Amino acid sequence: xxxxxxxxxxxxxxxxxxxxxxxxxxxxxxxxxxxxxxxxxxxxxxxxxxxxxxxxxxxxxxxxxxxxxxxxxxxxxxxxxxxxxxxxxxxxxxxxxxxxxxxxxxxxxxxxxxxxxxxxxxxxxxxxxxxxxxxxxxxxxxxxxxxxxxxxxxxxxxxxxxxxxxxxxxxxxxxx
Numbered sequence: 244x245x246x247x248x249x250x251x252x253x254x255x256x257x258x259x260x261x262x263x264x265x266x267x268x269x270x271x272x273x274x275x276x277x278x279x280x281x282x283x284x285x286x287x288x289x290x291x292x293x294x295x296x297x298x299x300x301x302x303x304x305x306x307x308x309x310x311x312x313x314x315x316x317x318x319x320x321x322x323x324x325x326x327x328x329x330x331x332x333x334x335x336x337x338x339x340x341x342x343x344x345x346x347x348x349x350x351x352x353x354x355x356x357x358x359x360x361x362x363x364x365x366x367x368x369x370x371x372x373x374x375x376x377x378x379x380x381x382x383x384x385x386x387x388x389x390x391x392x393x394x395x396x397x398x399x400x401x402x403x404x405x406x407x408x409x410x411x412x413x414x415x416x417x418x419x
Contacts, residue, residue: 244268244325244395246300249308250316251329252375253368254340256405258354260329261308264408268306273299275309276356284359320387325395327408328387330379333372335402340368 247270249261258274265272278295281287287295289312296315299305300322307319320326343352347361355361388396399405 245270245304246323247306247325247327248319248323249306249327249329250310250319251331251399252333252336252379253371254336254338254343255329255331256339257308257329260327260399260405260408261306262354264327265306270304270306271302273305273307274354275307275311275315276359277354279309279311280356280359282356282358284356284363317390320390323394326387326391326397328384328396328398329405330398330400331402331405332400333375336372336375337369340365340372 247264249257249264251257261272261274264270275296278299279286279292286292292312293315296311296318299307300319307323310316311319344361344365346352347355352361355364384398397408399408
């Protein structure tokens, strides 16, 4: 495991899992939100994002979490040796997005882009969650699998699995 992609619907704990995995493995964590947004919360230009993304996937090792653009998603899938799909029940995603907002009144979420509004991010997350069933489909998973021959692919479908993942990296119950 040298090049790891962590992806899935908003609010599924991808950032937290990725930070824990980075600590466990010593592999540098690259959060897409931090290259996709400026410090004032605005999006960077598509060219700037593409350049930063290309620099990230050109490194010898990395953990990249997030979705970014669809084009960059497939570039990461192709470049990675390990794929981690966080696919929790929708109710968990909605609750964790809401919980992040509520907690943000007291402390900024760890890894949140500087200057970005947690409230606006929450609204965007709720919107993307509502649209997610049209994107995160069994057909998408099949496409990911077909492009990932010889790679380690994990699908995390419960809170218990996400809690134990970094300790039991090779466990059979999460591997696709």
